[in-house]
Amino acid sequence: MTEIRAGEVIIDLPQRQDAALVFIGRIRTPWATSKDCPRQGDRETGPLCRLEIDAPFHAALKDLDRHSHAQVLYWMHHARRDLVLQSPRSDGQATGTFALRSPNRPNPVASSLVTIVSVGADHVLVRGLDCIDGTPLVDLKPERCPQAPRPK
Numbered sequence: 001m002t003e004i005r006a007g008e009v010i011i012d013l014p015q016r017q018d019a020a021l022v023f024i025g026r027i028r029t030p031w032a033t034s035k036d037c038p039r040q041g042d043r044e045t046g047p048l049c050r051l052e053i054d055a056p057f058h059a060a061l062k063d064l065d066r067h068s069h070a071q072v073l074y075w076m077h078h079a080r081r082d083l084v085l086q087s088p089r090s091d092g093q094a095t096g097t098f099a100l101r102s103p104n105r106p107n108p109v110a111s112s113l114v115t116i117v118s119v120g121a122d123h124v125l126v127r128g129l130d131c132i133d134g135t136p137l138v139d140l141k142p143e144r145c146p147q148a149p150r151p152k
């Protein structure tokens, strides 16, 4: 768990849970720790990352190769969930969690618009991610991105 910085506020989280997620796989990236990751992925020049899809969901990859881009939703499994005011620059200037793209949030869902490089039977290769190797994968959705043609 990360330490609390000046100006930051944590809360007691509600005990009730409203939904259960089913992770559909995991993301393989070059980054072992949070500090190694970029703040945001680059869908043009970022390194190739591999979305490993678990067997029950392989059929759901059908036709994804018709698309050049996708929204990837993933679960920031090392995030803390109790911060409502955060000071990303450690300067005492706190900002509301919902005004930030910080991984630390009540439901640590992250999203990135990625370039699809290839689609296999059990995986997808993409550029544009920013997460630790092994981060759980929540969902994939095709996305139009007309200004960015699919790379050869």
Ligand SMILES: C[S@@+](CC[C@H](N)C(=O)[O-])C[C@H]1O[C@@H](n2cnc3c(N)ncnc32)[C@H](O)[C@@H]1O
Pocket: 034, 035, 037, 038, 039, 040, 041, 075, 076, 077, 078, 079, 101, 102, 103, 109, 110, 111, 112, 130, 131, 132, 135
């Ligand atoms: C600023 S967030 C942006 C995530 C996503 N692109 C978004 O906008 O929702 C990216 C940062 O989260 C941190 N991070 C990456 N993987 C994580 C994980 N599995 N658990 C917690 N933090 C993670 C890293 O510090 C990384 O630079």
